[in-house]
Each structure stands twice: as C-alpha cells, then as structure tokens.
Amino acid sequence: MGITFRKETFRDDFTFNNSPEHIRRFPFPFHEDSYMYAVNIEPHVVGPKGSVLENLIDVDEHYVAEMQDRALVLAEDPLRCQSLPHMTLAGWDLLELLMEQQALGYPEHFTLTRDGDRWRWINRPLGIDDTFTFGDTSTLPYGPMEYITRQSQGDFCILDQRDGNLWMDAGMVTTQADWSLDFDIGMNFFEWHAPVPLAHEKGIFVRALKFLTNIQQGKPARRLNWTMTINPRLDTSPENYHKWGPDRATVTPENLGDKVHLRVELQSFWRLPRSNGIVFPIRCYLIKMGELVTQPKWARRLHRVIRDLPEELATYKGLTRYRPTLVEWLSKLDDGSATSPGFGPD
Amino acid sequence: MSTGTTKLDVVVSDVVPVNELVTRFHFRRRDGELLPTFSGGAHVVVEMRDGDRTRLNPYSLMGSPLDTREYTISVRRDDVGRGGSLFMHRSVNPGLEMVVSYPVNLFSLDLRAKKHLMLAGGIGITPFMAQTAQLAGSGGNFELHYTCRTASLGTYADVLQERYGRRVRLYHDDRDERIELDRLLSSQPLGTHLYVCGPTGMINWVRERAAALGWPAETVHYEHFAAPQPGLPFDVTLAVSGKTIRVGEQQSLLEAMEAAGVDPPYLCRGGVCGQCETNVVSYDGKFIHNDHWLSEEDHRSGCKIMPCVSRFEGKSLVLER
Numbered sequence: 309m310g311i312t313f314r315k316e317t318f319r320d321d322f323t324f325n326n327s328p329e330h331i332r333r334f335p336f337p338f339h340e341d342s343y344m345y346a347v348n349i350e351p352h353v354v355g356p357k358g359s360v361l362e363n364l365i366d367v368d369e370h371y372v373a374e375m376q377d378r379a380l381v382l383a384e385d386p387l388r389c390q391s392l393p394h395m396t397l398a399g400w401d402l403l404e405l406l407m408e409q410q411a412l413g414y415p416e417h418f419t420l421t422r423d424g425d426r427w428r429w430i431n432r433p434l435g436i437d438d439t440f441t442f443g444d445t446s447t448l449p450y451g452p453m454e455y456i457t458r459q460s461q462g463d464f465c466i467l468d469q470r471d472g473n474l475w476m477d478a479g480m481v482t483t484q485a486d487w488s489l490d491f492d493i494g495m496n497f498f499e500w501h502a503p504v505p506l507a508h509e510k511g512i513f514v515r516a517l518k519f520l521t522n523i524q525q526g527k528p529a530r531r532l533n534w535t536m537t538i539n540p541r542l543d544t545s546p547e548n549y550h551k552w553g554p555d556r557a558t559v560t561p562e563n564l565g566d567k568v569h570l571r572v573e574l575q576s577f578w579r580l581p582r583s584n585g586i587v588f589p590i591r592c593y594l595i596k597m598g599e600l601v602t603q604p605k606w607a608r609r610l611h612r613v614i615r616d617l618p619e620e621l622a623t624y625k626g627l628t629r630y631r632p633t634l635v636e637w638l639s640k641l642d643d644g645s646a647t648s649p650g651f652g653p654d
Numbered sequence: 655m656s657t658g659t660t661k662l663d664v665v666v667s668d669v670v671p672v673n674e675l676v677t678r679f680h681f682r683r684r685d686g687e688l689l690p691t692f693s694g695g696a697h698v699v700v701e702m703r704d705g706d707r708t709r710l711n712p713y714s715l716m717g718s719p720l721d722t723r724e725y726t727i728s729v730r731r732d733d734v735g736r737g738g739s740l741f742m743h744r745s746v747n748p749g750l751e752m753v754v755s756y757p758v759n760l761f762s763l764d765l766r767a768k769k770h771l772m773l774a775g776g777i778g779i780t781p782f783m784a785q786t787a788q789l790a791g792s793g794g795n796f797e798l799h800y801t802c803r804t805a806s807l808g809t810y811a812d813v814l815q816e817r818y819g820r821r822v823r824l825y826h827d828d829r830d831e832r833i834e835l836d837r838l839l840s841s842q843p844l845g846t847h848l849y850v851c852g853p854t855g856m857i858n859w860v861r862e863r864a865a866a867l868g869w870p871a872e873t874v875h876y877e878h879f880a881a882p883q884p885g886l887p888f889d890v891t892l893a894v895s896g897k898t899i900r901v902g903e904q905q906s907l908l909e910a911m912e913a914a915g916v917d918p919p920y921l922c923r924g925g926v927c928g929q930c931e932t933n934v935v936s937y938d939g940k941f942i943h944n945d946h947w948l949s950e951e952d953h954r955s956g957c958k959i960m961p962c963v964s965r966f967e968g969k970s971l972v973l974e975r
Binding site for chain 2: 392393394395397443468469470471518522524525526527581582583584
C-alpha cells in the first residue's frame with residue numbers, strides 16, 4: 309500500500325495542497341486559546357497511529373515534491389548545506405539515524421541492508437539504490453550529511469557539544485522560516501538565538517541549553533514552533549527575502565484562505581552516538597487557512613491566538629502587515645463557544 | 655526528564671583479572687542484539703544488587719566504539735571505599751544478569767583538535783582506551799602519556815604500546831619517572847587539545863600548569879573519577895516529599911533518597927553532570943562538598959548541594975526534594 313506521493317510545487321504556481329487525511333493529521337500547535345513562549349520540550353516518543361508522530365522521523369505525501377524543491381534550492385545556492393571539517397563523523401551518525409528510522413517506519417519505500425560496514429540503501433520514491441562503505445566518504449556521491457538529507461524531509465542542524473555549549477557546525481537548511489545557515493554557521497546556542505524577543509528575559513535559553521546538553525542517547529526530545537507564511541513556500545530564507553517578503557502585501561479577504569499558511573515546525577533533538585553531537589531536525593508542515601478551518605475547533609482557537617498575540621511576537625513572526633485582515637477573516641468562524649482541551653481536531 | 659538513563663539488560667560474558675588490583679568485566683546484551691554505539695570517553699552506570707542494597711556506579715567504557723558486540727569496563731579494587739568495587743570483584747561472575755545505563759559522554763573528544771595530547775594516571779587510563787581506538791580508526795593524531803605506580807600495575811600499558819608504539823609513553827613511580835609536564839605542554843603544535851584523567855592531584859597539577867603556560871581553558875579537558883566518599887551518618891529532611899531519611903556511613907545522599915523512594919535525575923553520579931543539583935531549604939551545620947559542578951560561590955552560599963557525592967555534618971539539613 310504505502311503513501312501516494314503528490315505532484316506539487318512550493319514555488320511559481322504553488323500547487324501544494326494537503327489531502328483530507330493530511331489535514332486531520334496536521335500538527336496543530338496550540339493546546340489552548342492563547343500562546344506564549346515556554347520551554348515546551350517533551351520526550352520524542354511514538355504517538356497515535358495516523359498522526360505525524362506515528363514514526364519518530366515522519367515521511368508524508370509531500371516527500372517527493374519536497375526533495376525536488378530542496379534540489380532546486382541547492383542548485384541555486386550550495387551554501388544552504390555546510391559541514392565544518394570536524395563534523396563528518398556526526399554526518400555519518402545522522403545518515404545511520406535517518407536510514408534506520410525511515411526504513412523502520414516505511415519498509416515499503418525504504419530498505420537498509422547492512423553487512424558489517426558494507427551498507428545498501430534503497431529509496432524507492434526517489435529511485436535510489438546505492439551500496440557504500442559506512443565511514444568512507446569516497447563511496448558516496450556527497451558527504452554523508454548531504455547525501456541523506458537530500459533524501460529526508462525537514463531541515464537538519466548538527467550541533468557540536470563542547471565547553472558546555474552547542475555550536476551550529478553543520479546543517480542542511482532549505483525550508484527555513486527566515487534564518488540562514490550561512491549566517492549562523494559556527495555560532496553557539498546563545499549567539500544564534502540572539503534575535504528572538506522576550507525569551508532571553510525569561511531565562512528560557514539558559515534552561516533550554518542545560519536541557520539540550522544533557523539529552524541522552526536513546527532518549528530524543530521534541531517541541532513545536534510555529535509561524536505563518538504567505539503562499540506555500542518552503543524556502544523563506546533571508547537570502548531570498550526579495551522573492552517572498554513582498555507576498556505579505558498581497559493578502560486580501562478574498563485570497564486569504566488560499567494564500568495564508570500556518571507553518572508548524574516539529575523540532576526534535578537527538579544525541580548522536582559516535583560524535584557525541586546533537587542533531588536537531590526541523591520538520592516544516594504547511595496548511596492553508598482554507599484547509600485549517602475545515603476543523604471548526606482549530607478555526608475558533610487560531611482566531612483567539614492570533615487576535616491576542618503580544619505585539620513583539622507578531623512582529624518577530626512577520627504577521628504585522630496582514631494580521632488585522634486575518635483576525636477579521638477568522639472572527640467570522642468563531643462563534644465564541646469553548647474549545648476542547650488538547651491539540652487535535654474534534 | 656525522567657530519572658537516570660535508558661537501561662540495558664545485559665549479561666556478564668567474561669571476567670578477566672588484569673593485575674592485582676584491576677579486573678575487567680565484559681557485558682553483552684541479553685537479547686543477543688548489538689549494544690548502542692558510543693563515543694570515546696563515554697561511561698555507563700552499572701547497577702549492583704548487593705543483598706537489599708543497590709549501588710549505581712559509573713565506569714568508563716574502554717572497548718573500541720567501533721565494536722558494540724560487547725561493552726567492557728575495568729574496575730580497580732578499593733579496599734577502603736564504599737564497597738562497589740569490592741562487590742564487582744567478589745560477586746560478579748560470568749553469566750550474572752545485570753543492568754547498565756545507556757552510554758553518556760561527559761569527557762568527549764574535541765574533534766576540531768589537530769592533535770590530542772592525553773595524560774592518564776592509574777585507572778584513569780580507561781576512557782583513553784576507547785578514545786585512542788576511536789582516533790586510530792579514523793587516522794586521528796594522538797599521543798598518550800601514562801603514569802602508573804609500577805610496571806605490574808600499569809593496566810593495559812602493554813596493550814597500548816603494542817597497538818600504538820611510540821605514541822604511548824609510560825612513566826613508573828617506583829623508578830622515579832615523571833612526566834616533564836612543562837616541556838611537554840610547551841612543545842605542542844597549535845591546535846592541540848589536552849585531556850587528563852587520573853587522581854585529583856594530577857588533574858589539578860595539569861590544569862594549573864596548562865593555564866600558567868597559556869593554554870586556553872577550552873582546550874583543556876579533564877574527567878574526575880569522583881566516587882562518593884564515605885563519612886559520618888547524617889539525617890536529612892526532604893521538604894517536598896515530606897520524608898526524613900538517614901544517610902548511612904557507606905551511603906551517598908543520593909542513594910539514601912533513592913532508597914526512600916525519592917528519585918532525583920542523574921547522569922554521572924560523580925559530581926560532574928549537574929543533574930541531581932538540589933536546593934537547600936535550611937541547615938545548621940557544615941557541608942562537605944565533593945562535586946565539580948557547583949561554583950565556589952554556590953558552595954559558600956549554603957544554598958545548593960550535589961547529593962551524588964557531597965555530605966553534611968551538623969544538627970539539621972532540610973532539602974527541597
């Protein structure tokens with residue numbers, strides 16, 4: 309059986325859509341009718357069947373189209389993928405993790421066979437069948453991190469742990485919400501989080517770093533983050549701001565249901581066994597307002613969250629320009645009745 | 655985060671006396687699967703069921719990280735310690751089913767280093783066994799200086815010399831051989847990282863000389879083998895759980911809490927990782943701080959204690975647990 313992969317685009321004609329099943333499995337990030345930062349980290353364990361947590365590394369109907377979009381981004385700008393020289397071992401760690409998890413979760417699409425350090429990797433959706441020597445970079449067409457992250461949904465930051473801090477020393481970042489690997493590479497945890505408002509004052513990053521540096525092998529953790537994006541663009545990078553920034557001025561009540569997307573990042577954190585680094589996959593899920601409001605609970609709750617969002621956060625997330633239009637549009641779907649607890653649709 | 659690490663069900667597959675003080679233990683997974691991969695410098699916490707007592711001691715993994723069919727640790731017998739090493743030496747035989755934690759690395763290699771300069775004292779050799787195996791497998795540049803009391807107590811010195819030849823240099827106390835530390839530290843190429851594991855005196859000496867000779871702190875790595883020290887029994891009130899417990903002479907405060915059903919988080923049980931840090935509500939007496947986690951200021955303030963290694967003497971102690 310397996311997944312039916314959609315043919316769709318995240319640029320130009322923007323044909324991206326979610327199927328009805330994928331709308332219901334969308335990782336809606338608000339468990340109550342308001343939002344504020346918190347250290348909302350929890351163990352990354354397998355969740356209910358049919359949810360995005362059914363497998364620890366999720367593969368969905370957008371897989372093939374997302375990998376094609378990534379290849380286009382990399383062809384235009386190779387600096388979206390970088391690995392400092394000491395991070396090659398961590399790249400092998402990541403290759404093992406992603407191959408194992410994808411083969412475990414989706415055996416009809418991916419197969420990993422190991423004979424000592426001789427490995428064979430079959431990726432049927434992308435038509436790949438490669439045999440290589442684990443640990444020997446010369447046996448792969450790319451470095452290990454680039455090889456496997458060209459075949460895995462989501463962005464990946466690999467963090468080196470030293471001196472009680474985490475350092476962004478490698479990554480594949482093509483589906484980001486307005487930040488740049490090329491700018492952040494080599495920075496430590498506090499440096500790359502410097503632009504985030506409010507959270508520093510709350511001591512969130514000090515506590516988060518303490519938690520992350522103690523992440524243990526076999527015990528990954530996760531959190532959700534969110535923002536909004538106009539048009540279903542995966543690549544909203546600072547490098548391409550001239551392409552997507554002006555989109556924010558194009559929102560009207562008539563096109564909003566199709567243009568405005570809630571963008572949710574499922575971020576997970578894993579200790580890498582050989583390098584003792586941490587990998588931080590940032591998996592991006594998009595849903596257009598027209599799709600989201602097919603779930604009445606989500607429509608009511610999103611209205612209240614966006615309406616009451618502190619100004620600093622709205623600015624940081626880039627919502628300022630179209631927020632009044634969006635609140636007005638959502639208010640028509642909010643009858644004022646209570647929303648049930650939890651994230652899921654009713 | 656929940657208490658401790660994920661556990662592994664293992665069986666003792668071999669017990670090998672190495673010399674008059676040190677014995678090596680091999681563990682395999684009970685289900686026959688491979689053990690989790692680890693990085694050089696990692697340790698596991700071994701659970702010892704000794705009658706009605708449970709001891710949890712950390713030991714460095716000393717096998718090659720490239721081979722995870724088994725984990726190996728080496729335990730030095732400590733006749734005046736709290737009994738963990740004696741239990742391992744006397745009561746752990748092949749076939750015994752035990753539980754160990756997933757590997758945790760608090761003494762990791764800095765893979766940016768152009769060269770790794772390693773200094774080991776006594777049983778402090780064990781993390782370097784795994785680190786040298788890891789580096790040798792990837793063509794890494796390292797040099798190991800190893801001090802031991804006598805040739806016969808030079809645990810694995812022969813193995814290391816056979817594997818790495820001139821990259822290993824031995825020093826025997828009984829022959830008055832000493833590391834020429836200042837010369838060694840002054841003659842390293844730029845980009846060298848320094849690692850030291852051994853007795854506290856040696857670690858302090860190396861750190862002090864490295865600092866005096868201008869080594870940046872980020873390039874100096876050390877691992878204390880801080881086993882909890884025995885001491886006078888003392889009573890503690892745990893304010894949150896509403897319990898009063900007695901910490902026995904051979905028990906750590908952390909172990910006494912666990913025996914009373916209170917489970918603070920932990921990773922290293924050696925005063926390094928910071929997980930079990932506990933706030934002091936009130937006290938009348940004096941702390942015996944043995945950890946390497948809290949700052950001197952924290953120690954002086956009387957506001958915090960690391961229950962894995964530190965003790966207390968006095969009239970009363972109330973903790974926020």
